[in-house]
Amino acid sequence: MKKLDIVNNITRKSEIKKNEVSQVVELFMNEIKAALIDGNSVFLRGFGSFTIKKRAKKKARNITKKTSVVVPAHMVPSFKVCKELRRKVSEKNPCQ
Secondary structure, eight states: OOOOHHHHHHHHHHHSSSSHHHHHHHHHHHHHHHHHHHOOOOOTTTTEEEEEEEEEEEEETTTTEEEEEEEEEEEEEEEEEEEHHHHHHHHHHHOO
């Protein structure tokens, strides 16, 4: 599902105009991005948590030049699904 699909689904299920839904979805995403960029976490009860995590420095290989390079420590965005949503997804989509 893409952002446009989300906008279309909300528009279809509500009486809100598509351009207004699109603006709200965009604003929502921008707020999450801004919080993460500022080093803050975003907790959405019943959905999950957007956080930033530190990745340690590591050695990597540049296979085209056949050399080793050091990738410095850096921060990356992360999403952790809440237990309730994880359980519901697992029940609805069992492994075969």
